[in-house]
Amino acid sequence: MNSPPDAAYAEVRDTDPDTLDSGELDTYLRRVAELRAWCDARQVRATRRQRALAAEGRATDPRHSLASHGRQSSKEAAAATERERVCTTMPGFEDALTDGVVSAGHVDAVANATKNLSEGEQAEFAGRADDLVADAGRQGVDAFARNCRELARGIRAHHNARSDVDELEQQRQQSTITRWVDRQTGMHKTLIECDPITDRQIWAGIQRERGKLRNRCRQNGTKPSWERLTVDALVEAVSGPTGGSRGSLVVHVDLATLTEGRHTETLSETDSGVAVPVETMRRVACDADIIPVVLDGEGVVLDHGRAKRLATAEQRTAIEAMQATCSHPDCTVTIDDCRIHHLRPWHRGGRTDLADLAPVCEPHHHLVHEGGWTLTMTPDRVATWTRPDGEMHWTGTVNDRRVSALAS
Template identity: 30%
Template sequence: MQQLEEALDALAAERIEGLFGPALLERLAPLLAMHNRLAAEVARTVRQCELAGAAEHDGKASMASWLRGHARLPAGAANQLVRNGRTLAQLPAVASAAARGDVSPESVSAIAPVVAPDNLAAAHAQGVDLPGVDATLAEVAATRPHAELRQVVNHYLTRLDPDGPEPDPTEQRSLTMAKHTDGSLSFRGELDAVGGEKFQAALESILQASRPAGDTRTRAQQSADALVQLCDNALAAGNLPILRTQKPHVVVRVDLQDLVDPATGPSAAQTGFGTLISAARARWLACDGGITRIVLGPEGQPLDMGRTHRVVPHHLRRAVEARDAGCVFAGCDAPSHWCDVHHLVHWADGGDTSLENSGLLCERHHTKVHHGFRVERDSGGRWRTWRPDGTEILLLPRIPDQTTRSRAG
């Protein structure tokens, strides 16, 4: 152990700042192999601790609880480490490859279901050649991509029970949501294979259809924007089931003085599900929404309720869609049915609701315009986009098609 510590100290003392790519990659490759070897040794030791009941020495009931308390590992990582130790103990070929550094701890985790008690019992009952399966899994884990390893493991597990009942997909689906104090939403879920395919297909169609020039969003941000756009499309279509006696839509309650005040106004408005948002966000939602005036008494009781008026009437929206065809933000090609009608000079600031004062903006760029960007239509009918610092977003000139150039020549 002392020699290992000395070697790690020497590695940590090496200066790698300023090294170029090839040199860094040459350093990284053996480090990854050593990482795999060390992870395999940790898993092997955890397994021996489990067999020896070592956790009892420190008053712990299991190695998973010991790892959570003494190694400060999260529950998922502690359980995974215990499973990896059990997997390596029962698959010697995989254990040997991991000890050489050829198999990562993540690959061992993917293989772990093979040695689950019920799967081992099914394999013994059917006379499966477990050493052969072990060797095959070790080779795939060491030489093939991780996704392919998972497919091989899944194929093996399904072959163990080829005549078993097809699972109900609804039993494999779950979605939980947690709302934070600022109104943001975190969620986690699980979908069966078919449900997951539908989900990916829907998101990918929107994601690939909206890739404006100069887009700096990460893949995760693009996917989240696509999910919000998918919800926008479903709400706008009006085909969702009735919710609270009305077609589902976003509801916001905001005081009149906050609605017309150009200030940000944090926590000035409340949504239908109880989230507090800023007045600026309420004005953004109101750009292409409907407004209902409600007069409240001194104790909060409604005294008068006016008719709901659309800020942008339907005939004006059709005219704006016919003129703009899609999002007018520079470099965006989002179609019109993804867009809201935006007031170039906001109606709360005295701008009128007219064709000349309107433009189509997708959900993403509508937000950008309400956070400092600006779009305007020049006298020639060309849309121009300006950054918050006052500089204009200019698109790169299109490269002529090769056939067009040859004919012109």
């Protein structure tokens, strides 16, 4: 397509969004997205031309031009140049961007996943371009980005058996803690940058203490915000009676990977969905308590009916084996920061059974309780979100532990 999507442009130009209902707004936003994608595709072509002119000494670097004349930040300009690299290597993405089938975010996901790959690894990644473009057209940016990272990790492991381990060791060496005071607000800030294994141990300790504090608050009738509760839990974790003890590390791994190593459908990630090198996982397993979780199987008692008000630790572990994030389709909040929500309120006869429990973040928890939205879920984790006006907003599986087809 060499000309603008005229129909989309005319609809956006001639429509007043202030007069639209929900369904009409959805259509309107799709038209806006088509126009934005078309403009991003034109910017790709302009960046490519700028790069060619710069190589001949007839223009400045594309990033300078994008920042100066494209009115972009240095970070946005750098992203745009990487976007051009992807489209030049995989022209199908440029065509899909021009046609509004994918967004710049999808192209950026490819750029981010491949920027640290070797030339040979990037070539192998590009060999999957047709499948990637098709997946990008069906998936949101967050899900597609995760699949791209998994594909890149699998390719890197194929070329270098120690690549994941080396990456983790590099992250360990680069871990830092920075403290400073915001002079305007007086708030003290602490930034911790660490590898995924250390992060999971930190947050396991915070989760443990947060659960204790929540029970204590219920008993004394107080109701602090989730953020305040998390801060207090962090303080308890480092300075309370159990301070200094290391939290549990929960990693989900399939049996074949644990016993035989990486394969085409390997699953090896923390409970919040962060990938863990297979060799690290197997080393940790040597000294770990391994709890097999067979969904719909027998073993640990997962259903408690009306006997218990809150989800048990075993139930949360089982839910984490299926979901890494909030149950809302547009939410990427990890299960760490989610409440375990009764699909049918407990005070209205709901049961504390696995099929009646779902993780939701704080904002979406309020959306259900105070906002009038309805969340239902089948035993096989197909969720349905319904708006207060009774219209279905979304339905689909929330079992995001399934191995992506891109990783095969």
